[in-house]
Ligand SMILES: NC(=O)C1=CN([C@@H]2O[C@H](COP(=O)(O)OP(=O)(O)OC[C@H]3O[C@@H](n4cnc5c(N)ncnc54)[C@H](OP(=O)(O)O)[C@@H]3O)[C@@H](O)[C@H]2O)C=CC1
């Protein structure tokens with residue numbers, strides 16, 4: 001595959017390494033400083049754009065590629081309120097758009113474990129539920145996209161919650177799931193859900209040891225998406 005990297009920071013660099021080690025070529029490495037290079041690319045030679053940039057840049061980057069018929073694999077977090085626009089554009093252009101808040105296989109298994117635990121704990125009202133995510137200090141958004149996906153899994157199973165709230169030390173209403181976000185270097189990403197009662201605690205944690213799982217997932221998905229059209233997710237890729 002010939003891969004266009006939209007965003008070439010911490011993730012883009014590891015993705016390039018893994019992609020090249022699997023025999024793929026890199027059509028372009030786009031950062032905020034060299035966006036003009038997009039104008040000189042041979043669009044027809046690009047098989048996929050992998051987009052890991054920044055919340056405020058994601059929609060423009062993804063729209064640029066989708067409107068040229070280039071399939072996009074995106075992992076940028078913090079922009080999802082605008083996802084319907086991209087989904088509509090994907091249909092209009094008859095191409096493919098794949099989004100995941102987390103591309104690691106381990107986290108996607110953890111998503112399932114989280115939802116199963118939330119369903120088991122449905123009637124256990126003596127347990128207080130909370131979430132904590134820890135990431136490196138360069139992370140721009142809070143809570144993490146992964147934490148939001150985990151929260152959505154809990155909200156789907158626990159009728160006591162109407163929404164989640166970022167815990168910044170304020171009082172949080174009983175119908176809101178509190179999420180605390182800590183920024184500590186060099187944490188690539190740790191997520192913990194705690195059910196706590198006077199009698200005992202139940203805690204599940206996923207700890208990423210590096211960014212390799214995220215980057216490998218994005219490359220594998222890019223290979224898989226080559227013969228696909230439409231809006232796709234990790235559930236489609238992993239056949240969960
Ligand atoms: N879904 C997943 O599995 C994962 C998702 N992420 C998410 O991916 C995103 C990127 O993470 P990370 O690589 O760590 O971040 P970095 O800050 O290291 O890199 C971001 C890159 O995007 C570039 N950029 C900024 N604005 C634009 C723009 N307008 N167009 C093109 N490129 C731009 C930056 O350019 P410059 O260098 O010039 O500033 C930089 O190269 C984040 O949203 C993060 O939350 C991260 C890990 C896993």
Ligand SMILES: O=C(O)C1=N[C@H](C(=O)O)C[C@H](O)C1
Nearest residue numbers: 077102139144145146188189
């Ligand atoms: O910014 C990061 O680093 C990460 N972002 C994603 C998120 O917001 O969930 C995935 C991973 O946790 C690393």
